[in-house]
Amino acid sequence: MSEPKQMSAFSRHDHGTCVAGAMRNAENVAAQKGLRLTPVRRRALELLLEAHKALGAYEVLDRLKEDGFGSQPPVAYRALEFLVEHGFAHRIRRLNAFAACMHPDHAHRPVFFICGSCSTVAESMEVAVQDSVSKEAGKLGFVVERMNLEVLGTCPSCQGATA
Amino acid sequence: MSEPKQMSAFSRHDHGTCVAGAMRNAENVAAQKGLRLTPVRRRALELLLEAHKALGAYEVLDRLKEDGFGSQPPVAYRALEFLVEHGFAHRIRRLNAFAACMHPDHAHRPVFFICGSCSTVAESMEVAVQDSVSKEAGKLGFVVERMNLEVLGTCPSCQGATA
């Protein structure tokens, strides 16, 4: 029953504001980079932000379809790929799912805290793993391109619940 | 053209010995824990060790089939699930694949260095991420169960190659 200690997907917050802010942020970033945040892409990002958890490609597809976009898998996959490619979202491999990036304006190595109960994903930029990974990579003669850390466990809300 | 700096999947080594040793090791661990390393499971582990890279479930299945085991996906998935469950192998989410664990006798948080060219996977126990992750989890009120770090890049052999 302890309170979350810092702002995150796990803490209570004004979600409408959170979504709106993230969308504005994304618009700005896209404008700066000369990227086309088209209607499908925009809507896909909104869906991820509104859900505030990881969504499967087919969940996104269903909702896009409801909004009058194409109904075939590539529609969703392409939008999601674009978002991931440009840092607006992340792909959560363990869940075969996608989640909006909470910090699209910062370059970062994402670290995900994934709740096994409710699938909420919190993204952190704070974990300092890059240095130790790079050091180890050096020993192996390995050139690092990307890395991805997924932490599985239970979020504060689900710790109390019976589930 | 630099030489690998330490023993790993990326460095040249006597692979026959490496496989045999790992199998003996697995036998011992299984015996200690009272686990049944049945023929399918044993063979699946051998396949992973021999390949010395991550194999997809269907690759494993094909080879098991050649060896006279069942030919349907659950055969492979069950064997692989067993191996992962008990620490003889790891699942590499990014590749939708499985790789033998190089250190089944040590409890560890695996870190994988995945070559994007040749799919060879090196597993390291040396990277110290656990502390920083735990600290961050504490701030979020998140209870950690497992974690998994996958690093993408290029292995020493593939850095020289044209590919």
Added chain:
DNA sequence: TCCGGTATTGTTATATTATCACGTGTAATG
């Protein structure tokens, strides 16, 4: 503005990965 190239979207079809459900056999208990 008009043209030509490029990016984006939509669609059909298919590939790849993974699980469910159920029957049969087999091994370890007591």
Added chain:
DNA sequence: CATTACACGTGATAATATAACAATACCGGA
């Protein structure tokens, strides 16, 4: 030996993802 749990095999199907191609929308320069 009976019982019980586990393991295995099979058929069917679910869930995830990509390939290939046509139609359209955007954007630059002539």
